[in-house]
Amino acid sequence: MSEARVLEAVDDRRKELIEFAQKLVSIPSENPPGGEKEVVAAITPVIDRYSLGETRVVGRDTSRPNILTTMKGNGEGKRLLYNGHTDVVPVGQEERSHWKTDPFGAEIIDGELYGRGSADMKGPIASMLYGAIALKEAGASFTGDLVLAFTADEENGGYYGAQYVSEEGLAGADVCLIGEPSGMKSGFDYLATACRGATCFKLVVRGTQMHSSQSDIRNAVNAGLKLCKVLYRMSEELEIRHEPHPLYPQGVTINLGETLSGGLEYCIIPGYAEAKNDIRVLPGMSKEPVMKDLNDFLDKLRREDPQLDVELVLDDGQGWVEGAEIPADHPMVTTLAGATSTVLGFSPVTGGFTGGTDAKHFVSVANTPTISAFGPGLLSLAHGPNERVPVEDLIKGAKIYALAALRYLQ
Ligand SMILES: [Zn+2]
Structure with missing residues (x-):
C-alpha cells in the first residue's frame, strides 16, 4: 500500500x-x-x-x-x-x-x-x-x-x-x-x-433607585454612571501581570463592555447596572494571579469612592478557561x-x-x-x-x- x-x-x-x-x-x-x-x-x-x-x-x-x-x-x-x-x-x-x-x-x-x-x-x-x-x-x-x-x-x-x-x-x-x-x-x-484562554466576567454595580427629580436633594448613587466610570478606569489603567509569551508578543487583551445593561426608564435613577467583559489570557497563565490583579484594581476604586458598590461575578462556564x-x-x-x-x-x-x-x-x-x-x-x-x-x-x-x-x- x-x-x-x-x-x-x-x-x-x-x-x-x-x-x-x-x-x-x-x-x-x-x-x-x-x-x-x-x-x-x-x-x-x-x-x-x-x-x-x-x-x-x-x-x-x-x-x-x-x-x-x-x-x-x-x-x-x-x-x-x-x-x-x-x-x-x-x-x-x-x-x-x-x-x-x-x-x-x-x-x-x-x-x-x-x-x-x-x-x-x-x-x-x-x-x-x-x-x-x-x-x-x-x-x-x-x-x-x-x-x-x-x-x-x-x-x-x-x-x-x-x-x-x-x-x-x-x-x-x-x-x-x-x-x-x-x-x-x-x-x-x-x-x-x-x-x-479567557476569563469571562460580569461587573455588577448597585446604586440607589429613586425619582430623578430628587437627585439634587437626596443622595443619588447612579449605578449606570458608576459602571461607566469603572469601565473607563479599567480601560485606561488595568494591568494584568504575566510572563511574556513568544507566540503572543501583544500579551493579553482586555475587552470591556461587551454587553451593557441596567436602569429602567427615563426619570428613574438606575439602581442596577452590569457589563459583560472578557480578558483573553495566554497559555501558561493561571487563574489566581489574574483574579488578584482584577480584585486589587476594584479595591483601589472602592477606596477612592466609598459610594462605589461594585461586584465581580465570574461566568459559570467560562469564568476561567485555560x-x-x-x-x-x-x-x-x-x-x-x-x-x-x-x-x-x-x-x-x-x-x-x-x-x-x-x-x-x-x-x-x-x-x-x-x-x-x-x-x-x-x-x-x-x-x-x-x-x-x-x-x-x-x-x-x-x-x-x-x-x-x-x-x-x-
Ligand atoms: Zn470553530
Missing part, C-alpha cells in the same frame, strides 16, 4: 466529500440553541456505510450528542484523536441581509462552498471523515487507533461537547488535532500550536507539516491562535496534548456573512489528514 493510493482514494470520492460537506452546511445547527443532533444523524450513515469502526453517540443531553468512532490499526500503537465541532455560530437577523446566498443553502459559487459553518467547521469535518475513509478504502496499514470525535457546543464553551467527552474519559489520546479553519492569508498557511499549547517540535506537528508539504508543496508557519478552541478541554481535562487549529478555510471568513471555503481545499484537507494519520500511526 502506498501513500499514493491513499491520495487516490480521496480523489475517487471528491464528489461524495463535497456533497457531504454541503449536506452538513444545510443543517442549521446554530448555537444557541445547538441542533447538533441532526448533524450527527447525517454523519452516522457515512460512518456505517464504510464500516469505519466502533461508533458511540454520547452526550450530557440527548439533544446535544457527540459522535466518536475508533478506527483500529493492526496491533498496539499510538492513539490519535481528530476533533471537529458540529455547531455553528448564529447567522443573526440583522446580518442575514449581508449574505449573497441563503446561509444554509450550501451553494457552490466559483468553486467555493458558501454557508454558515462551511469553514468553521463542517467543511473540515468532511475532510477529516473522508481522510479516514480514504485510509480504510485504500487498505492502509497502521498501528494504534485513529479516533474521530465530532463534538457539540464549541461555540458556546463546549460544556455539552469537548468538555463532556473529556470528563467522561473518551478523549484520552497521545495527541489531538482540532481541524478548525486556520488559514491566515491562504489555505493551510498557518498551523496553530497554541490558543488563548489556554493551551503544544511544542512546535511535537512529532504530530512535524508530521502534519510534512504531510502538508507532500500534498501542497509548502509547509505551514506555526504560531498562536488569537482566540480559543476546544483544545482547552482536551489539554486541561483529558490531559491530551492538542494542536489547537489546523484545517481548511480562512479564519477571517469564519463567523461573518458569506462564510465560505474553496471545495478544493476540502479535498486537500482530506489528503493532509489521511497522510498525517498514516505517518503518525506507523
Whole structure:
C-alpha cells in the first residue's frame, strides 16, 4: 500500500466529500440553541456505510450528542484523536441581509462552498471523515487507533461537547488535532500550536433607585454612571501581570463592555447596572494571579469612592478557561507539516491562535496534548456573512489528514 493510493482514494470520492460537506452546511445547527443532533444523524450513515469502526453517540443531553468512532490499526500503537465541532455560530437577523446566498443553502459559487459553518467547521469535518475513509478504502496499514470525535457546543464553551467527552474519559489520546479553519492569508498557511484562554466576567454595580427629580436633594448613587466610570478606569489603567509569551508578543487583551445593561426608564435613577467583559489570557497563565490583579484594581476604586458598590461575578462556564499549547517540535506537528508539504508543496508557519478552541478541554481535562487549529478555510471568513471555503481545499484537507494519520500511526 502506498501513500499514493491513499491520495487516490480521496480523489475517487471528491464528489461524495463535497456533497457531504454541503449536506452538513444545510443543517442549521446554530448555537444557541445547538441542533447538533441532526448533524450527527447525517454523519452516522457515512460512518456505517464504510464500516469505519466502533461508533458511540454520547452526550450530557440527548439533544446535544457527540459522535466518536475508533478506527483500529493492526496491533498496539499510538492513539490519535481528530476533533471537529458540529455547531455553528448564529447567522443573526440583522446580518442575514449581508449574505449573497441563503446561509444554509450550501451553494457552490466559483468553486467555493458558501454557508454558515462551511469553514468553521463542517467543511473540515468532511475532510477529516473522508481522510479516514480514504485510509480504510485504500487498505492502509497502521498501528494504534485513529479516533474521530465530532463534538457539540464549541461555540458556546463546549460544556455539552469537548468538555463532556473529556470528563467522561473518551478523549484520552497521545495527541489531538482540532481541524478548525486556520488559514491566515491562504489555505493551510498557518498551523496553530497554541490558543488563548479567557476569563469571562460580569461587573455588577448597585446604586440607589429613586425619582430623578430628587437627585439634587437626596443622595443619588447612579449605578449606570458608576459602571461607566469603572469601565473607563479599567480601560485606561488595568494591568494584568504575566510572563511574556513568544507566540503572543501583544500579551493579553482586555475587552470591556461587551454587553451593557441596567436602569429602567427615563426619570428613574438606575439602581442596577452590569457589563459583560472578557480578558483573553495566554497559555501558561493561571487563574489566581489574574483574579488578584482584577480584585486589587476594584479595591483601589472602592477606596477612592466609598459610594462605589461594585461586584465581580465570574461566568459559570467560562469564568476561567485555560489556554493551551503544544511544542512546535511535537512529532504530530512535524508530521502534519510534512504531510502538508507532500500534498501542497509548502509547509505551514506555526504560531498562536488569537482566540480559543476546544483544545482547552482536551489539554486541561483529558490531559491530551492538542494542536489547537489546523484545517481548511480562512479564519477571517469564519463567523461573518458569506462564510465560505474553496471545495478544493476540502479535498486537500482530506489528503493532509489521511497522510498525517498514516505517518503518525506507523
Ligand atoms: Zn470553530
